[in-house]
Amino acid sequence: MPRITGVDQQKCTGCRKCVQECGFFRINKEIKKAEYYDPMGLCFWCGHCIAVCPENAVQHEDFGDEPRELSAIPGQDRSIPFKNLANTVHALRSIRRYKPDPVPRDVMEKVLDAIRYAPTGGNAREFKISIASNQQQLHELGEAVINKFLEEPAAKAMYGPIFENLKKAYKNPIYFDAPHLVVCYTNADTGIEDTDAGIAVTYGRLAAESLGLGTCWNGWTMIVFKKDPELARVVKAKGKHWGIFTIGFPAISFARTVPRPPMVVKWLD
Numbered sequence: 074m075p076r077i078t079g080v081d082q083q084k085c086t087g088c089r090k091c092v093q094e095c096g097f098f099r100i101n102k103e104i105k106k107a108e109y110y111d112p113m114g115l116c117f118w119c120g121h122c123i124a125v126c127p128e129n130a131v132q133h134e135d136f137g138d139e140p141r142e143l144s145a146i147p148g149q150d151r152s153i154p155f156k157n158l159a160n161t162v163h164a165l166r167s168i169r170r171y172k173p174d175p176v177p178r179d180v181m182e183k184v185l186d187a188i189r190y191a192p193t194g195g196n197a198r199e200f201k202i203s204i205a206s207n208q209q210q211l212h213e214l215g216e217a218v219i220n221k222f223l224e225e226p227a228a229k230a231m232y233g234p235i236f237e238n239l240k241k242a243y244k245n246p247i248y249f250d251a252p253h254l255v256v257c258y259t260n261a262d263t264g265i266e267d268t269d270a271g272i273a274v275t276y277g278r279l280a281a282e283s284l285g286l287g288t289c290w291n292g293w294t295m296i297v298f299k300k301d302p303e304l305a306r307v308v309k310a311k312g313k314h315w316g317i318f319t320i321g322f323p324a325i326s327f328a329r330t331v332p333r334p335p336m337v338v339k340w341l342d
Contacts, residue, residue, distance in 0.1 A: 075118040075136040080107050084130035094125045117196045161282060163330045168287025169249040171321035175206060176253060180284055184320070187280030188257065191273040194265035200273055203310040205254040208245070214254075214294070214307045215247035221297045221304070247293055251319035254291070258305065258312035270316030278318060287323030 077097070085106040091098040097111040107130075109122075122131045123140055143151060185202060193199070205211055219236050223229045239246030248254055257273050259266055278288040294317045298305045305311045 076134055077109050077111070077116055077118070077122065078132045078134055079109050081128075081130045081132055082106050084128040086128055088127065090125045090127065091122045091131060095122045098122060119196045161279065164327070165278065165282050166287075166327055166331070167289040168319075168321075168323045168325065169289055170323065170325040171249060171251045171287060171319070172324045173250070173252060174322055176286060176321060180286070181253070181320075183284060184255075184277050184280045184286070188273045188277045191269075191276040193269045193272070194263065197261060197263070197269070199259040199261040199266070200257045200269065200316075201259065201310075201312075203256045203258065203308050205256065205308040206252060208252075210307065211248055211251075211254055212245050214304070215245045217304055217307070218247050218294050218297045221301060222293065248291065248319050249289065251289075252321040253319065254294075254308065255318050255320055256294075256305075256308050256310040257316040258310040259314050260312045262313050266314035270314055274316040274318050277320075281320055285322070286320055287325075289319045291317045291319055 080091075080098075082104065087100060087106045089100060089107070091107050092100060097109060097116050098107050099110055100106065101108045109131075118136065120133075120136060120140075123129075123133055123136070129140075129142075181204065188200075188202065205214070222232050222236070236246055243250050245251075255274075255277065257270055257277075259269075274290065278290075281288045295315050298310075298315050298317075302311060302313065305315065
């Protein structure tokens with residue numbers, strides 16, 4: 074478990090940045106330097122104190138990798154100009170045509186690293202990831218998802234024709250013959266996990282887009298896992314909440330963005 078262990082008084086200059094950022098720090102009036110004070114253990118390890126301290130004086134254990142010094146990263150590499158970000162967001166499409174080539178492990182790990190940095194409610198970071206690449210396994214899961222959907226008359230009436238049409242185009246109509254299925258899952262149940270899953274998948278999809286990969290949310294599987302969590306065992310992702318997307322090299326390209334209606338906004342001045 075990560076924890077803040079104190080402040081290195083040799084490094085601390087008493088600049089108060091940690092105090093301003095976090096209520097668990099205070100200035101010791103005698104030495105005029107910061108100290109960490111959390112007698113009830115309420116810190117949830119967001120790490121902002123580590124990131125804000127200019128002297129790297131906040132002591133910590135078991136957070137994971139070592140923090141990177143932002144000063145060592147050129148300014149143009151630390152942030153994305155809005156124009157570039159907007160172009161990426163506008164061009165991002167749900168990909169339903171994939172090449173059969175698997176995504177190299179080192180490329181996939183870059184996507185996973187982006188997901189690792191996605192924010193979570195209360196900094197819980199409870200999600201784990203399972204990546205399914207065995208096509209027979211994915212085919213069996215896809216068939217199970219279809220069968221589960223078709224058990225309910227209303228869903229059968231709506232999705233039955235859709236699945237039949239997809240079967241004409243794909244060997245695995247649920248996953249569009251994608252080489253991989255990424256499943257984020259957790260057993261936590263505090264009420265915010267579905268939101269966390271959405272954020273995690275979005276981080277992963279944006280990272281994938283930047284690497285020339287295509288992705289697509291798979292809500293069908295998420296709905297079925299909610300109805301029958303035991304099915305998640307097929308991809309070793311048994312839990313209570315899921316974020317799921319296909320990933321691979323796209324076998325289709327787009328010539329333009331998709332038009333969208335204007336947003337309804339209420340400015341409460």
